[in-house]
Amino acid sequence: MFTFLLVVQFIIAALLVGVILVQKSEGGGLTSGGSPAGLMSARGAADFLTRMTAILATAFILMSIVLAFLAATRHSTKIDAGLQKAPAAVAPLTVPSAPAPTGNDTAPTGNSAVPFSQ
Numbered sequence: 001m002f003t004f005l006l007v008v009q010f011i012i013a014a015l016l017v018g019v020i021l022v023q024k025s026e027g028g029g030l031t032s033g034g035s036p037a038g039l040m041s042a043r044g045a046a047d048f049l050t051r052m053t054a055i056l057a058t059a060f061i062l063m064s065i066v067l068a069f070l071a072a073t074r075h076s077t078k079i080d081a082g083l084q085k086a087p088a089a090v091a092p093l094t095v096p097s098a099p100a101p102t103g104n105d106t107a108p109t110g111n112s113a114v115p116f117s118q
Helices: 001-023 042-073
Strands: none
Touching: 001 042
């Protein structure tokens, strides 16, 4: 039921955005062109869109309150099975130790750094 109401909320929100975008604003809006000789007069269309905006806005607010209430009171007594299992025992990490000094103080061969002398 929660998912169904969430889909209805999305549809109401999309319709509300559409109705608001179609309305004529001071800047002209999306309906600035066209003739008033259509099915509805310009005044009738404005009244219809205003009324539709109010209805959709009210439905959106009420649906938001209902969804918030349902989300807050929705309990799940089912425990996730993945959380019940204890993690597998992990072997302790062993770091290989450096070889013990042999007492030979010679410098290593290869690309070794030359000691700084003053």
